[in-house]
Amino acid sequence: MTGGILSNLDKIDVLEMVAENFQGSSKGRLRSFKTLGSEVPLILHGVSMGLASTYPVETKRLEGMARLMEALRPETWSEHLSFVRAGGIEIGHLAAPPRTFENIQGSLENLGRAARVVGCRPALENIATLVQPPVSTMDEPTWVGGILEGSDCPFLLDLHNLYANALNIGEDPLEYLERFHLDRVQMVHLSGGRWISNPQAPEPGARRWLDDHLHDVPDPVFKLLEVVARRTAGSLTIILERDGNYPSFESLLGQLELARRAVQAGVDHRNSSPEMAGVS
Amino acid sequence: MRPSRVEAFLAKLYTDEDFLGKFLREPEILSRKEGLTGTEAKEMAGMDLTGLGFAADSFKHKRRGRGGKGRKRFGIL
Numbered sequence: 190m191t192g193g194i195l196s197n198l199d200k201i202d203v204l205e206m207v208a209e210n211f212q213g214s215s216k217g218r219l220r221s222f223k224t225l226g227s228e229v230p231l232i233l234h235g236v237s238m239g240l241a242s243t244y245p246v247e248t249k250r251l252e253g254m255a256r257l258m259e260a261l262r263p264e265t266w267s268e269h270l271s272f273v274r275a276g277g278i279e280i281g282h283l284a285a286p287p288r289t290f291e292n293i294q295g296s297l298e299n300l301g302r303a304a305r306v307v308g309c310r311p312a313l314e315n316i317a318t319l320v321q322p323p324v325s326t327m328d329e330p331t332w333v334g335g336i337l338e339g340s341d342c343p344f345l346l347d348l349h350n351l352y353a354n355a356l357n358i359g360e361d362p363l364e365y366l367e368r369f370h371l372d373r374v375q376m377v378h379l380s381g382g383r384w385i386s387n388p389q390a391p392e393p394g395a396r397r398w399l400d401d402h403l404h405d406v407p408d409p410v411f412k413l414l415e416v417v418a419r420r421t422a423g424s425l426t427i428i429l430e431r432d433g434n435y436p437s438f439e440s441l442l443g444q445l446e447l448a449r450r451a452v453q454a455g456v457d458h459r460n461s462s463p464e465m466a467g468v469s
Numbered sequence: 470m471r472p473s474r475v476e477a478f479l480a481k482l483y484t485d486e487d488f489l490g491k492f493l494r495e496p497e498i499l500s501r502k503e504g505l506t507g508t509e510a511k512e513m514a515g516m517d518l519t520g521l522g523f524a525a526d527s528f529k530h531k532r533r534g535r536g537g538k539g540r541k542r543f544g545i546l
Contacts, residue, residue, distance in 0.1 A: 242472075242473075242476060243471065243472045243473040243476060244472045244473075244476065272476055272480075274480065275472065275473070275476035275477040275479070275480040276472070276476070276477025276478075276480055276481065277477075278477065278480040278481055278484055279480075279484070280480050280483050280484055280528055281484070281528060281531055281532035282527070282528050282531040282532070284479065284480070284483060284524075284528070286473070286476055286479075287473065287475050287476065287479075289473075291471075291473060292473065292476075295472075295473075318520075318524070319520050319523040319524040319527055320516070320517050320520030320521050320523065320524040321516070321517045321520060322479070323475070323479075323512050323513050323515075323516035323517075324475045324509050324512045324513065357520070385523065387519070387522055387523060387526070389522070390518075390519040390522055390523075391518045391519055391522075392518075392519040395519040397519075397520065397523045399523075399527070
């Protein structure tokens with residue numbers, strides 16, 4: 190994979206790196222990635238801070254991100270709108286917290302602390318969830334919107350997470366998309382997934398769409414990307430995520446090409462629309 | 470900001486199989502025992518239990534080491 194990336198930098202405009210994979214790296218390794226950053230812009234992506242929580246984010250994690258920002262000089266950094274620990278328990282992955290005003294308040298406090306320690310605000314990513322968080326007082330778009338409005342952070346919209354959540358609550362993904370703050374989107378994640386089922390589930394025949402990053406981007410997600418490009422006037426950074434079950438590198442580049450076409454189709458539609466072009 | 474008892478309760482549900490089993494048998498009683506309010510306990514009892522099972526399985530799978538490590542990403546535009 191690394192070889193494929195390095196030999197195709199003319200087709201890749203940005204690299205996103207999971208920050209936790211670089212914590213504790215040697216100075217030499219960090220130097221080599223900083224050098225890579227002189228050829229292609231880097232983005233650091235955190236997966237373990239747990240910013241969307243009523244529990245305070247751990248200072249050591251923020252300081253670790255600050256050190257990486259200093260060492261690698263990426264364009265920016267991003268994190269998830271999730272909690273990953275509470276009450277002294279590590280969940281081990283991204284979990285959706287109860288969507289409440291108290292959670293929004295806690296998230297904003299954590300984001301303020303993050304900005305002070307790291308030096309800049311992160312882009313915030315919506316997560317996929319297989320379970321609707323109980324004791325919530327608002328839906329996902331309202332909750333995400335509340336944090337975006339209160340924090341002034343850019344929105345990293347993961348379209349496959351949105352697609353999965355829409356399917357899992359029985360909503361049309363395109364209609365669900367329209368309920369998010371698309372005007373705040375600066376980055377987009379694309380990935381794939383699959384249906385999973387559980388014969389022992391209380392609900393017979395129940396299935397859920399799992400965001401597994403092991404499959405190609407489904408066609409409806411490219412359609413969602415086209416809509417985002419149509420609705421977003423500013424620049425967009427699109428990241429393709431893949432964690433395993435790797436196809437050929439040409440196939441991955443092919444998905445990037447599909448993403449480029451979807452964005453172009455959205456931009457063309459916006460430019461041809463009298464309303465969007467300011468002509469009545 | 471007072472930390473949410475519900476977040477701590479969910480973290481335990483997602484990581485402790487015995488606790489999850491007890492919850493599935495007596496959700497409201499266990500929720501109250503763990504300090505949730507009556508309203509919170511009722512909402513916990515009415516939660517999406519099918520989704521809870523999927524989520525707990527997924528978190529267990531992630532903790533066993535798949536995902537999170539060696540993730541490679543690249544972008545365009």
